[in-house]
Amino acid sequence: MTRLMVLGLLKTKPMSGYEIQQLLIKSQADSWAGILPGSIYHALKKMQTEGLVEINSIEKTGNRSKAIYKITTDGEMEFVKLLVESLQVSSVHLPSNLYTGLSFIQHLSKDEIIQSLQGQQAILEEQLEKQRSGIEIKRNHMPMDDVTELLFQNVFRQYELQIDLLKNLIRYYNNI
Structure with missing residues (x-):
């Protein structure tokens, strides 16, 4: 679910891992999607290695710098695949x-x-x-x-x- 969420958000616009994390937390999407906030950075690094996302730019603020990621063409294809799969899995989860x-x-x-x-x-x-x-x-x-x-x-x-x-x-x- 993390991969689908990250790719979907990057499809809307390039973002940093922190921005993705904060958006998920603020919108409560982390709770219904079952995404641990710390998993965002791991997913981004892994998807970067796989060629699904790439660094769009590096923003510097004082001594800090943050990578802004964007989805690649391969990432868009993976997003569609994951999206179709997510719609085919049973959505009923009993308590x-x-x-x-x-x-x-x-x-x-x-x-x-x-x-x-x-x-x-x-x-x-x-x-x-x-x-x-x-x-x-x-x-x-x-x-x-x-x-x-x-x-x-x-x-x-x-x-x-x-x-x-x-x-x-x-x-x-x-x-x-």
Whole structure:
């Protein structure tokens, strides 16, 4: 996923590794795409060796210099290949940790169950808010097309669906 994301961002414009990293963090894309911020530099170096990206320019600021990368023709072909592959992989990922825990929930006390589910709910609500603020940051950095808007709305619904399940479970355990 890192390669696809980096190549896709470089397709929009040349960027430094730091700029890519910050854009992913600020827009919360690092969380839904499963990209570790530190993996950006490794991916850039590897893709440079493979001829998928190249240094477009070197910017100097005081004693520091940073490489600005751009995608190559081979990188564009790799991007299309990775993009097609990403669209063909199943996009449904069930919350296996939660489902496994629910399979054995009878081994906890009612209070432990409710407290654990409320903790999970709080985490998901916080993550949902970060995603919502992430879309605003992304809108400020680049134009948002209809597909990207639909993508974010789907991400929001995924969180809301899980939160609704947790609320229903909490209500259920409060009533037994």
